Amino acid sequence: MERVPSDHLSEFLDLVDVRATLSGMMRVDGCWRVRTENCDRLKFLGVAQGRALLRTDAAPALDLAQGDVAVLNGRAWLELSGGGQAGSVREVVPPVGYVEDLTTDGSPADVVIGGHVDLDETGQAVLAGALPPVMHLRGALSPAQGVQRSLRLLLEETATGGPGSPFAVRQYSRLLLLEVARLPAPPEDRPPGWLRLISDERLRPAVAAIHADPRAGWSVTDLAGVAHMSRTSFTERFRTAAGLPPRAYITRWRMMLARRSLGTLDVPVGVLADQLGYGSESAFSNAFKREVGVSPQRYRLRRRRRTLAQEA
DSSP states (O other): OOOOOHHEEEEEEEHEEEEEEEEEEEEEEEEEEEEEEEOOEEEEEEEEOOEEEEEEETTTOOETTTTTTTESSSEEEEEEEEEEEOOOOEEOOOOOSEEEEOOOOOOOOEEEEEEEEEEEHHHHHHTGSOSSSSEEEEEEEEHHHHHHHHHHHHHHHHHHOOOTTTHHHHHHHHHHHHHHTOOOGGGGOOOSSHHHHHHOOOTHHHHHHHHHHHTTTOOOOHHHHHHSSSSSHHHHHHHHHSOHHHHHHHHHHHHHHHHHHHHOOOHHHHHHHHHHHHHHHHHHHHHHHHHHHSHHHHEEEEEHHHHHHHHH
């Protein structure tokens, strides 16, 4: 039976709770430097005017020209500087959620937009490990322009804060994450993980089958047949791309669906277990606790408390 190809990236974004926070835009002249510690989130830096030098741990320095964007994944610290090497260096503090003019002498200014994205457990587990530590998007290329556009929309919404602003920020956050997740790259250049898996044309039919019917008792032989590959070749290629074997991926996908349902719906745990292909509520609960670390009931309570705290 021929299956309709699935848009796996859209499926993933539907499962992830994402929120972007803009540090803001700063306009600064002279020789300047800003340093931030504990940058364990997904961070974005865009140069709207001028240029800046970016340094961070475990990566070579990047010279960011006008229009360039840098995406940092799980870095311990970053240092951004501009204005060349002549004269004393001024330490600056980036603004939070608005545009700040830090110019002092009227010399040509550098304009930088910065921010980060907070991902829930699902996003952290699937996306953070699938992105390289540092990505440099050159301004002349369309991917950088898309990220810059999303950063500006977030900045404007954060600065104005009009009616419906929280909703708009959530949508722009998803667009920003989408721009990064679909950056073009050969599958073999990506770290093993979810993005590399869905970029693999040979494996995509099998992934689509899993997503279309997560309740089914998929065997490796079944999935290899869907992909028109031998069982051995399929298993090896899947593990190389995903970083885990097919059966483990099926479990992870089921748990991602379970997290969404437990966080947004009042479906009983027993019903959810049946929907995801488990023979009993206890079998599902045990699998969920092994994957997530807590029972389904405790996870649901934790998500509700978090939602109430965010709305307060």
